[in-house]
Amino acid sequence: MKHLLSAGDLDHDTAVHVLDTAERLARIADRPVKKLPTLRGRTVVNLFFEDSTRTRISFEAAAKRLSADVINFSAKGSSVSKGESLKDTAMTLEAMGTDAVIVRHSCSGAPHRLANSGWIGGHVVNAGDGTHEHPTQALLDAFTMRRRLRGGVGDLAGLRVTLVGDVLHSRVARSNVLLLSTLGAAVTLVAPPTLLPVGVETWPCATSYDLDETLPGSDVVMMLRVQSERMNASFFPTTREYSRRYGLDRARLGLLPEHTIVMHPGPMNRGMEIAPDVADSARSTIVEQVTNGVSVRMAVLYLLLGGADIGAPAPAEAIGEPVPAGVA
Amino acid sequence: MAVPLRRCLVQPADVARVIDRIAHEILEKSAGARDVALLGIPTRGAPLARRLAARMAAFEGVEVPTGSLDITLYRDDLRMRGVRALEPTTEPPGGIDGKLVVLVDDVLFSGRTVRAALDALGELGRPRAVQLAVLVDRGHRELPIRADYVGKNIPTSRTENVAVRLSEVDGVDEVWLDTVTEGAPA
Amino acid sequence: MAGFLLTGAHPYGEGATDIRLVDGVIAEVGSGLTPGSAEVIDAAGLVALPGLVDLHTHLREPGREDAETVQTGSRAAALGGYTAVHAMANTEPVADTAGVVEQVWRLGREAGLVDVQPIGAVTVGLRGERLAELGAMADSVAGVRVFSDDGLCVSDAVLMRRALEYVRAFDGVIAQHAQEPRLTEGAQMNEGIRSGVLGMRGWPGVAEEAVIARDVLLAAHVGSRLHVCHVSTAGSVEIIRIAKERGMPVTAEVTPHHLMLTEELIDGYDPVYKVNPPLRTADDVAALRAGLADGTIDVVATDHAPHTPEAKDCEWDAAAFGMLGLQTALSVVIATMVHPGLLDWRDVADRMSVRPAQIGQLDAHGAKLAVGAPANLVLVDAGAEVVVEVAELASRSRNTPYAGMTLPGKVVATFLRGAPTVLDGKACR
Structure with missing residues (x-):
């Protein structure tokens, strides 16, 4: 794996491998000493063209636990707003000797441009691009579901996952649909028709306009954030009506099976898509998701950076253990 | 590509005998293994540790706590080939603080794996002392490390490989010596 | 002799x-x-064909000589087989006065490689608020007959009606860039399956079709000629076909890239494929080819749109719309229309020389290859x-999608x- 740009880049076995690796790494978080020497000497840049403190500190914690050097590059004012261009920024990072770039950008596809334009040679991890994808969020969501409902092993075959809200503008939804379907889950998107993308009928999931009808058959309910700028753009009449039709409140909680968990990628609009007491209930995995985010991002960084540089010739004999396990 | 020459050095029955001997030696050196914990280094060190514990239980009726210690994240040669899959780390029941920890591995070669294991161990806890048990010592040390318990010393050339097979992993107990001819992949 | x-x-x-x-x-x-x-x-x-005539070229001069000049654009045109090109009005300053169109016309003459026929802006500064001095441009040395706010749509129905009516006085034609602005705010690519997957703001075909439908009705109502720029959807072809069947005074063009390229190319987010109107689906391409073959679409026009490297070497949203076309247009038409048997060479001459010269009223071009x-x-x-x-x-x-x-x-x-x-x-x- 050279880059992580889309959850669609992960096939079933690779996705399970990432989750297994994260599971092993998660154990380290329980120890008094949480630091590992694994990525000593590697430089990871958090290149954030968009504010996202929670994602940035999650990647930062993950990189630091693996002993990578972390540079935070907050580049608000991208070329879209006539600042320094993405290309010039990338070439600056390349000149500084960067092994991996974690990029968050308001333009869909910006990480693809970084990865495929020849501007940089290092690894690129998509930390959220426009309304496109957010693959590490999907990985941490899948990790959380697997821990809670599948004993932390295997895939998510047969798991019924309902995603509710602004699918149209949600990178979390796109990545989750791709990853969860790869892992065998049955995904249903619930939203008003205005907030479902054109062509959603070709996605590997089902859709519904009716939340109440969908909840009883859900093992996981994930509430998507409704951005404030959508609220006045005629996607729905009022926040009150949205909340009534698509918000998860205590009454709707009663429609869920006993074991069903409630997820939210954060930050939440309490009282809008999710009622405060639902967010704080025992079913809610919202805090756990943050913890799991670090483990999953450690796994991604390890799997991208923890081996020989891609393209570098493999040495004929690695010191210490030259051959596959069991042979020395 | 030349076919490597292969020679079977240790037969299944001999593997069991060697493990029995190491188990006896540990019991003898640790005054009955009362504060011993065994930590196997995956892949084959882990089942080896469990077998040693079973034999020690059979000989003296002691329950020796056993765990496994994955050292991948502590290796100094990660950049020399593709990403390695992580193996489980499980602490022995009762932990390792104040214990005599015996690290268990299949083959001792450069000593770098053991070096990594010592680093990994340091972050798991603080043992009273650390010892090392290996099924095969094939020489060619690159670090000042030696084993406390050695099943078999097998002098080798650098162009040879020692392959340990254990029934838990490979379906059979054997030790092979492969001579890799010039130009063949290691 | x-x-x-x-x-x-x-x-x-x-x-x-x-x-x-x-x-x-x-x-x-x-x-x-x-x-x-x-x-x-x-x-x-x-x-041998009559020299090709392009109804839709961006030569960028004056204002963006770093992207193209009349000289370099003329050379590209000549190498593409063109003897006349219509230079679009969205220069800096905008070609909305007799002064600017005469400057462009004169630069074309000086380059001497093709006849550069300026297109005048419909509204002042392309702002869609009030009419530019269309008559002054028509009466200038440049003799402007085609007017367009290309890049921007004359979306105001009243303004469009007035423009259609006004240019009748000198037999002008309004070339409309059909794009309903509210339906395409922030739009980046064709609205459809790919835009949903790629997470990009979609550009629905209806944003083009609705304007074309309105404009053909307006043109028929006031009895003026309408020319539709770069038709890109099957729905647009259908509307124009119906309008022509009813005898409405409409002509239309299609670009070479819309005859060949589809939206799947955007999957890697390379802005070389970013163009307005956007690349559409294979069904649209098939309908455009059929429309060009049966004459529903009158001409192939390049929409040659040069951009500097920095305008394309960036993230998709930040990139400029447009692709080069003059030097590859004939080859693309051969590949997409002649080889599949949709057009013969007389048809190629008709769609790329005779009809565009007629619509642009260039008497010296598009003539039959015959003595005199x-x-x-x-x-x-x-x-x-x-x-x-x-x-x-x-x-x-360098922004060619055919590299x-x-x-x-x-x-x-x-x-x-x-x-x-x-x-x-x-x-x-």
Whole structure:
């Protein structure tokens, strides 16, 4: 794996491998000493063209636990707003000797441009691009579901996952649909028709306009954030009506099976898509998701950076253990 | 590509005998293994540790706590080939603080794996002392490390490989010596 | 009697004949013409067509000479087989006065490679608020007849109606860039399955079709001519087909890229494929080809839109819309229309020379290859296969979507008023 740009880049076995690796790494978080020497000497840049403190500190914690050097590059004012261009920024990072770039950008596809334009040679991890994808969020969501409902092993075959809200503008939804379907889950998107993308009928999931009808058959309910700028753009009449039709409140909680968990990628609009007491209930995995985010991002960084540089010739004999396990 | 020459050095029955001997030696050196914990280094060190514990239980009726210690994240040669899959780390029941920890591995070669294991161990806890048990010592040390318990010393050339097979992993107990001819992949 | 003697050429891909060009006109057509003092051009096996006419070119001068100049754009046009191009009005300053259109016209004459016919803006500054001085531009030396706010749609129905009516006084035509602005705010690519997957703001076909439908009705209502720029959807073709069946006064163009390329190319987010209107689906491409074949769409127009590297070497949203077209247009038409048997060479001459010259009212262009006609013509090696080498393009810009592709057909020579602008595939100046 050279880059992580889309959850669609992960096939079933690779996705399970990432989750297994994260599971092993998660154990380290329980120890008094949480630091590992694994990525000593590697430089990871958090290149954030968009504010996202929670994602940035999650990647930062993950990189630091693996002993990578972390540079935070907050580049608000991208070329879209006539600042320094993405290309010039990338070439600056390349000149500084960067092994991996974690990029968050308001333009869909910006990480693809970084990865495929020849501007940089290092690894690129998509930390959220426009309304496109957010693959590490999907990985941490899948990790959380697997821990809670599948004993932390295997895939998510047969798991019924309902995603509710602004699918149209949600990178979390796109990545989750791709990853969860790869892992065998049955995904249903619930939203008003205005907030479902054109062509959603070709996605590997089902859709519904009716939340109440969908909840009883859900093992996981994930509430998507409704951005404030959508609220006045005629996607729905009022926040009150949205909340009534698509918000998860205590009454709707009663429609869920006993074991069903409630997820939210954060930050939440309490009282809008999710009622405060639902967010704080025992079913809610919202805090756990943050913890799991670090483990999953450690796994991604390890799997991208923890081996020989891609393209570098493999040495004929690695010191210490030259051959596959069991042979020395 | 030349076919490597292969020679079977240790037969299944001999593997069991060697493990029995190491188990006896540990019991003898640790005054009955009362504060011993065994930590196997995956892949084959882990089942080896469990077998040693079973034999020690059979000989003296002691329950020796056993765990496994994955050292991948502590290796100094990660950049020399593709990403390695992580193996489980499980602490022995009762932990390792104040214990005599015996690290268990299949083959001792450069000593770098053991070096990594010592680093990994340091972050798991603080043992009273650390010892090392290996099924095969094939020489060619690159670090000042030696084993406390050695099943078999097998002098080798650098162009040879020692392959340990254990029934838990490979379906059979054997030790092979492969001579890799010039130009063949290691 | 000097001039040029083209020997063994195949007018419209038909029987071989010799063609003599003297004093800017076709002096003789026939077999076995004697050279005399004429320079002989061996045209054996080459297809002769009337010089191509582009109704939709962005030459960027004045204002963005870093992307293209009249000189470099003219050279690209000549190498593409063109003898006349219509230069769009969205320059800096905008071509919304007689002064600017005369400047562009004069620069074209000075370059001398093609006739550069300016298009005037419909509204002042392309702002869509009030009419520019259309009459002054029509009366200027440039003699503007085509008016367009290209890049922006004249979306105000009243303003569009007035413009359609007003230009009747000098037999002008409004070339509309059909794009409903509210339906395409922030739009980045065709709205459909790909835009949903790629997470990009979609550009629904209906945003184009709704404006075309309104405009054909308006044009019929006021009895004026309407020209629809770069039609890109199957729905648009259908609307224009119905309008024409009802005798409405509408003409339409399609770009070469909309005849060949589809939205799947955008999957890697390379802005070289970012264009307005956006690349659509394979179904749209098929409908556009069929529409061009049956005459629903009158002409192929390049929408040649040069952009500097920095305008494309960036994230998709930040990139400029547009792609080069002049030098590859004929090859794309051969690949998409001639080879599949949708057009023959007479049809190619009609769609790329005769009809665009008629719509733009360029009397000296698009004439039938016959004695007495202006000697504006192109010789094409139809059997050649050419790899598009970006570095070798004459345009000052490099934003071609065809880089590295092998395309059929090669322009061997182009003549403007009897003088070669391209010989042996090389520009003469």
